[in-house]
Amino acid sequence: MIEVRDLTKHYGSTIAVDALSFEVLPGRVTGFLGPNGAGKTTTMRVILGLDAPTTGTVTVDHCPYRERHFPIHEVGALLDAQALHPGRTASSHLWSLARSNRIRRKRVDEVLGLVGLSDVAGRRVGPFSLGMKQRLGIAGALLGDPQILLFDEPVTGLDPEGIVWIRDLFHRLAAEGRTVFVSSHLMSEMSLTAQHLVVIGRGKLIADDSIDHIIAGAGTSVRVRSPQATQLTRVLTTEGAGVRNDDGALTITGLGAATIGDLAARHQISLHELTPQRASLEEAFFELTEYSVEYHGVDLSHRPATTKDPR
Amino acid sequence: MSTAVSTTAVTDEASYEAPNVPAPSGRVLAAVMGSEWTKIRSVRSTIWSLLATFGITVGLGVLFCVAYVSRYDRLSLKERFTFDPTAQSLRGLFLAQIALGVLGVLVISSEYATGLIRTTFTAVPQRRTLLAAKVAVFGAIALLVGMAAAFTAFFAGQAVLNTKDLGVSLGDPSVLRAVLGAGTYLTVVGLLGLAIAAIVRRTAGAIATLFALVLVLPLLARALPSPWNTNIAKFLPSDLGAALFNVRPDSDLLSPATALAVALVWLLVGFAIAASLIVRRDA
Numbered sequence A: 001m002i003e004v005r006d007l008t009k010h011y012g013s014t015i016a017v018d019a020l021s022f023e024v025l026p027g028r029v030t031g032f033l034g035p036n037g038a039g040k041t042t043t044m045r046v047i048l049g050l051d052a053p054t055t056g057t058v059t060v061d062h063c064p065y066r067e068r069h070f071p072i073h074e075v076g077a078l079l080d081a082q083a084l085h086p087g088r089t090a091s092s093h094l095w096s097l098a099r100s101n102r103i104r105r106k107r108v109d110e111v112l113g114l115v116g117l118s119d120v121a122g123r124r125v126g127p128f129s130l131g132m133k134q135r136l137g138i139a140g141a142l143l144g145d146p147q148i149l150l151f152d153e154p155v156t157g158l159d160p161e162g163i164v165w166i167r168d169l170f171h172r173l174a175a176e177g178r179t180v181f182v183s184s185h186l187m188s189e190m191s192l193t194a195q196h197l198v199v200i201g202r203g204k205l206i207a208d209d210s211i212d213h214i215i216a217g218a219g220t221s222v223r224v225r226s227p228q229a230t231q232l233t234r235v236l237t238t239e240g241a242g243v244r245n246d247d248g249a250l251t252i253t254g255l256g257a258a259t260i261g262d263l264a265a266r267h268q269i270s271l272h273e274l275t276p277q278r279a280s281l282e283e284a285f286f287e288l289t290e291y292s293v294e295y296h297g298v299d300l301s302h303r304p305a306t307t308k309d310p311r
Numbered sequence B: 001m002s003t004a005v006s007t008t009a010v011t012d013e014a015s016y017e018a019p020n021v022p023a024p025s026g027r028v029l030a031a032v033m034g035s036e037w038t039k040i041r042s043v044r045s046t047i048w049s050l051l052a053t054f055g056i057t058v059g060l061g062v063l064f065c066v067a068y069v070s071r072y073d074r075l076s077l078k079e080r081f082t083f084d085p086t087a088q089s090l091r092g093l094f095l096a097q098i099a100l101g102v103l104g105v106l107v108i109s110s111e112y113a114t115g116l117i118r119t120t121f122t123a124v125p126q127r128r129t130l131l132a133a134k135v136a137v138f139g140a141i142a143l144l145v146g147m148a149a150a151f152t153a154f155f156a157g158q159a160v161l162n163t164k165d166l167g168v169s170l171g172d173p174s175v176l177r178a179v180l181g182a183g184t185y186l187t188v189v190g191l192l193g194l195a196i197a198a199i200v201r202r203t204a205g206a207i208a209t210l211f212a213l214v215l216v217l218p219l220l221a222r223a224l225p226s227p228w229n230t231n232i233a234k235f236l237p238s239d240l241g242a243a244l245f246n247v248r249p250d251s252d253l254l255s256p257a258t259a260l261a262v263a264l265v266w267l268l269v270g271f272a273i274a275a276s277l278i279v280r281r282d283a
Helices: A040-047 A090-100 A105-114 A130-142 A160-175 A187-193 A211-217 A229-238 A257-266 A281-301 B025-041 B044-074 B077-081 B085-090 B093-114 B116-123 B127-164 B175-200 B203-222 B228-233 B237-245 B256-280
Strands: A002-011 A014-024 A029-033 A055-060 A075-078 A148-152 A179-184 A196-201 A204-210 A221-225 A242-246 A249-253 A273-277
Touching (some): A002 A040, A014 A040, A014 A196, A014 A204, A029 A040, A029 A160, A075 A130, A090 A130, A105 A130, A130 A148, A130 A160, A179 A187, A204 A211, A229 A249, A257 A273, B044 B085, B044 B093, B044 B127, B085 B127, B085 B175, B093 B116, B093 B127, B093 B203, B127 B175, B127 B256, B175 B237, B203 B237, B237 B256
Antiparallel strands (some): A002 A014, A002 A055, A196 A204
16 A cells, blocks of 8 residues: 655755645556646655655555665566666666565566566667567566556557556456556546546646546536427426537536436427437546646746746 | 466565565665676676776786887986886776776766666665665775786786896785785776766766866866975875875875875765765655
8 A cells, every 4th residue: 555645745946746645555556647747756756765755754555665675575666667778688687676675586587478578588678669668667567576566657658559468467466456556647548447546736636536436526418319409408407407509419417317308208308319428537637637727827827927028 | 468477486585574674784785786796797888898997907007118118228327216117017007097987987877877776776775775785896896807907917017027127026015015006096996986976976977077086186286386286186096096006105195005095085985975965865
């Protein structure tokens, strides 16, 4: 379990993370979602003891990361797949990592096999594609067979086959009872990978909920077609629903499909279509972050107008 | 692709302890030294830098001796009288120190340059232990290669000088100390490179700083009026090196024992700054 409590991180005058609190629980894939610059990488760095929090605490299984000995047995992480010495071979890279935590040689070959890099184990990593480097980074994260795994933007650079593979891997790791924490700015990817979401924007927590709740909270609508559209609109608005007329189809918010159908029947209005519209995670995300964008605008207005010509 | 993530035990020992039980720091250091050894031997720059250190020390030393022998008949009595055959065969290390110093820099700066340092710190949150492991592993390699280069350059140089019966042997007064001093000096410069790179964290900046300290500062110090010139220069690394490997006493240099002590102070100060910064800075 990862616990972030009131985490604030300043870099000079920039506030990267602002009073952030959340928990990442075992047994499921938790997505860490936010636009670029929202503070995802900073939060992950603080969790891993790379950056010190300005205020607040972060623990991994009730222990601050920096106090751990041989930590990659408990926590595996992939922050930046490009962070490799180009002249070192894939297996030497993993072996140096393994030795620092007293992991035996055979495990290096094992994880290389697991990510499908056995054939290039002895090659220098410089010319590796980004996808291969991602796989090597994942091999490094799995080296200590840890219960807690963190991945920062792991699908970047992967081909479609690689994306399916990594999604399957995350699901398997979570099914084994591990804590899997995956950051991404791609909502579509998260909707397929994660069961739970921590959404942040401008360093602040926006949502911490299951994917289903977040989508449901974004508001569902129902699409209706009816030859008596005007009459139906009158009925529905008196019931408090929002009705929008798009080219003959009505988009109704605030009432469920069943209620709409019942109301129509009671008023003897015939319906040609009655389709519940499920909001996509994208829509939910935009709805959630809209408010962090507003916050952004307010924030900017406090700054001196640098774009003005000084003369 | 459906293989389980964990198939067998991960560690060497069946009795791997619970995660949060602090391991004795000696065990962490030993493990990290093994890791650093793997790192340093798995990149090409290591072998090239070490070959350059060795080749330049020996090759230039022999060249200096050949040049001296060929000019010998035309030298003045004073020049012949002040000749230091040991130092003559060891002079190549003033160039070789650059190669070893650069390797010392790369031992840590290459990790900062690639971002690998974050992976390393994630695996080893005990950053000072990590720094100590780098010092131990690189220091041992530098000492080994430095000594091998010094002794080889000495024997090769004396063989050249002996064609005119000018050579000395290891058993002559102060000669063994001078050869050991030369190997020590190379090691000190290499470690200074590592300390500077741990502070500066940039390859180019660290190499420039090291060169300024070892090659440029002595020239600037000499430009000062007497007695500041020698009073300052003799505490700078290059003059400490000269004090360590000169057989003939020189009033402008510290005694070999004092020079060694001052060199160790340089390293201690450098690594004290590096150790204090490495835990305080964000990676």
